[in-house]
Amino acid sequence: MTGDERELWARDVARSVRLIVQDDVERDRMPEDKPVRVCVINDYDVIVHGTAALLAPHGDLVQVVECSVEGLPDAEVDIGLLDCFALPGEGAEMIEKIAGHANVGRVAVYSWGNAPELVDASVASGALGYFSKGLSGRDLAEGLVAVHRGERVVRISEGAVDEEPVDARDDTARRWPGHQIGLTERESEVLALITQGQRTADIATHLYLGVNSIKTHTQNLFRKIGVTSRTEAALWGVDHGFRPDRSTRDSWTPPP
Structure with a gap:
């Protein structure tokens, strides 16, 4: 897929999956001034801490509750944010598991992957949002707020699939093993x-x-x-x- 084709595809995805929930009653339950409760999910402590650190300065938008794959939340959260680091199949099975969990309102995926088939598979598995790593913390937090409102949001990095994408995260969030x-x-x-x-x-x-x-x-x-x-x-x-x-x-x- 050429760069132009990828750009057209990304625009089409954003157009086709950006759906706003029209239920006024449900929207009334989502006050703008209340931070969205987010559960960050991954097997690796350092990865979870990095993602949490990225979102922590944006407490006006999101509040982070942290757990790993085998620690799905005991309390209700608005969004389960699955960090796909080292998850086989980029976490397809986990997306389905999180989406079906009684304490999780919506599911969003956080990954370096930007292949169209990967985004499509994640959405098909139950993710309402798909966010590329490298986004700034503010961009990610704003995207999660949109997902909480009922929008399906896809924000992927530019460039070829095999390239290292541009990383807009600050140093405190760039944590991974090694x-x-x-x-x-x-x-x-x-x-x-x-x-x-x-x-x-x-x-x-x-x-x-x-x-x-x-x-x-x-x-x-x-x-x-x-x-x-x-x-x-x-x-x-x-x-x-x-x-x-x-x-x-x-x-x-x-x-x-």
Whole structure:
């Protein structure tokens, strides 16, 4: 898909899925001055903390309640925000699980993926919003407010699928396993999936990237962590926090 075709596709998606709920009674239950309660969901503690840190300065719009995949909220939240870092299939099964949870009002996806089929699959699985990583915290918070109102919102990054997109997040939100040793978030995600036992072809399928792109990321991360094989990389990952944490919502307190 060329750049022009991708731009046209993104516009068509935004036009076709941006649906506003017309039920006045439901809208009356969503006062503008009440922050939207958001539950950030992912297996990795550092990822959840990064996403929460990104949203924390925007308390006028959103209030973050934190949990991981195995810690769906005990209390009602307006939006379950699924961070798709290292989730096989970019979290399709989790989207369905969250969408069907009694305590979650709506579901939004947060991912580097910008492939049209990935966005379509997420929407089909029950997501009302799809947001590309790299958005500023304010843009993400405003998008979540729109999702809470009943709009289907798709905001993806520009550029080719295999490229590292522009990252507008501030430094406090750029957290992922291996960040401190120079791994990019995509390299970190590939290493996490290697640590989970995924093969190159499986990782490419899960991340909607080409096999050659996965091989390039793999070679780069091998060099950075000082290993020469997938087995060594997996063992390194186990020893350096690349297995899921299964953190709970009680492990993080929003800043005042």
